[in-house]
Amino acid sequence: MTNSRETDPQDELPENQQTENTESESFTEEETSVLEENQEEELLDQLMRTAWEKSATDIHLDPVPDGLLIRIRVDGGIRPFETLALEDAKKLLIQIRVRTELDFGRVFTPMEGQFTWTSEDADKDVRVTMIPIGATESVHLRILTPPEALTDITQLGFGDRDLEIVRRNLSRPQGLVIVAGPTGAGKSTSLYSLASTFDLAGIIAVSIEDPVEFAIPHIRQLEVDDRHDLTMYEGLRVLLRMDPDLLMVAEIRDSKSAVTSARAAAAARFVLATLHSRDAAAAVEAFHYLSVPYSILGGSLRVIIAQNLVRKLCTECRSSRNLDEEEKKLFEFIQMTPPDTVYEAGGCEICDQYGYRGRTGIFEVVEIDEDLGREIANGRSQLELRRLFRERGFRTMIEDGLEKVANGITSLEEILNLYWPGAQDGIEFDLGTWKEEYLG
Numbered sequence: 001m002t003n004s005r006e007t008d009p010q011d012e013l014p015e016n017q018q019t020e021n022t023e024s025e026s027f028t029e030e031e032t033s034v035l036e037e038n039q040e041e042e043l044l045d046q047l048m049r050t051a052w053e054k055s056a057t058d059i060h061l062d063p064v065p066d067g068l069l070i071r072i073r074v075d076g077g078i079r080p081f082e083t084l085a086l087e088d089a090k091k092l093l094i095q096i097r098v099r100t101e102l103d104f105g106r107v108f109t110p111m112e113g114q115f116t117w118t119s120e121d122a123d124k125d126v127r128v129t130m131i132p133i134g135a136t137e138s139v140h141l142r143i144l145t146p147p148e149a150l151t152d153i154t155q156l157g158f159g160d161r162d163l164e165i166v167r168r169n170l171s172r173p174q175g176l177v178i179v180a181g182p183t184g185a186g187k188s189t190s191l192y193s194l195a196s197t198f199d200l201a202g203i204i205a206v207s208i209e210d211p212v213e214f215a216i217p218h219i220r221q222l223e224v225d226d227r228h229d230l231t232m233y234e235g236l237r238v239l240l241r242m243d244p245d246l247l248m249v250a251e252i253r254d255s256k257s258a259v260t261s262a263r264a265a266a267a268a269r270f271v272l273a274t275l276h277s278r279d280a281a282a283a284v285e286a287f288h289y290l291s292v293p294y295s296i297l298g299g300s301l302r303v304i305i306a307q308n309l310v311r312k313l314c315t316e317c318r319s320s321r322n323l324d325e326e327e328k329k330l331f332e333f334i335q336m337t338p339p340d341t342v343y344e345a346g347g348c349e350i351c352d353q354y355g356y357r358g359r360t361g362i363f364e365v366v367e368i369d370e371d372l373g374r375e376i377a378n379g380r381s382q383l384e385l386r387r388l389f390r391e392r393g394f395r396t397m398i399e400d401g402l403e404k405v406a407n408g409i410t411s412l413e414e415i416l417n418l419y420w421p422g423a424q425d426g427i428e429f430d431l432g433t434w435k436e437e438y439l440g
C-alpha cells in the first residue's frame, strides 16, 4: 500500500482539502488535523447508516446556537434526529464537502453535488445541496432510492380493478397515460414503475425529466438544463426526432410541452407523463389550461391515474377500535358498508414509536374509452366528467383510501388528515361539502 496515494481517493482528499483550506476562514487548522485522523468519515457514515435503517429519504442539517440540528424525512414527515455539538458539527460539514468534492474556497454561495455512499447491501447515491446561513451553512442530503426498488407496479397499491385497467392500457400501441397528483404524491415512482412494464430493450424509449433522479437501463434520459437552453420543449422536440416508441415526460408544466406530448400520443407514440393536478377530472382541465385542445386530448388520452400517498400502519403495534357514528356516515356516504372495526396507530420499537411504517398510494384510475374520449373532445366540465367517470365504476382516491382503512392498511386519521385537515380536532364533518368536493 506504499503507492496508494495514486489510487486511494481517501488518501487524496485531505491533501486537496488542505490546499483549499488555507484560503478559507471557516475552517481552522485544528479541524484539518482531525480530518486526517479520519474521524469525520465515521460521523457521516454513521449518519447515513442510521438514516438508511430508519428508511429516511432526506437528511436536513441546520445550524442552531448549540450545534447542528439533524432532522430526517421518513414516510413524508420530518422527524427530529439529534443535535450535534458544535465540534462534531464542523467535522460533519467538512466530511460532506470532502465526500462531495465541493470547493472549500467557496463558503458563501449555494453549492450542489453528489456522492455515492457504500453500505453492506448496495451503493446509494446522495444528492447534496448546501446553502450559507450566516457564518455557517444548512445542508440537505437526498438519498436517491435505486430503481430496482420501484419496478413492480403491483407494489404501488393499486386495487385489482385499477391494476387491470392500467395493465390493459399499457399494452396498447399508442396513447397518452397521465399520472396526476400534487407534489410529493409519488408520481415519479409510479412513472418509472409503469415504464418498467415495457420491454425496454425491445423498443426505443426516451425521456425528458427535470431532473433525472435515477438512471433506467434502456431509456435515453435527457435532463432539462435551462442554463444551456435545453428546455423541456426543446428536449421533447429533439427526442421525437429519435424515432421513439415510448416517450416519458416528467413533469409537464408549460403549454408547448403539453401540446407536443399530446400530439405525439395522437401520432402513434406511447406517452407517459406526470402532471400537477388534484384529481383525475382536474387533470383534463389542467391540460386544457395548458392550451391543449379538447379534441386532441379526447383522441389521445388512454388512462388518467391520479394519486396521493398515505402512511401504512405498523402491523406490529396497530390496534383496533370501533367507529363512531359520524365516522360510519363517511363510509355509508360512499355506499361502503362501514367496517366493524378499524385500526389505529400504536407505537413500538420497530416503527420508532411513530405507529406507521412505509407508504402506499391511493389512486383514482380512469380508462378513457371511445365514448369518454368524445365527451372530453366536446369540452365537458370537471363536474360533468366526474359524473361520467362514476357512471363507469370509477372510484375516487378517498374511496380507495377508505377501503385501505377498512382493510387495516392505513388509519382513518391518515385519510382525514390528507383530505380534511382539522377533522380530528373536533371539527364536525360537513358531509355535504365533502360530497360535492370529492365525489362530484
Ligand SMILES: [Zn+2]
Binding pocket: 314, 315, 316, 317, 318, 346, 347, 348, 349, 350, 351, 352, 353, 355, 356
Ligand atoms: Zn410499530
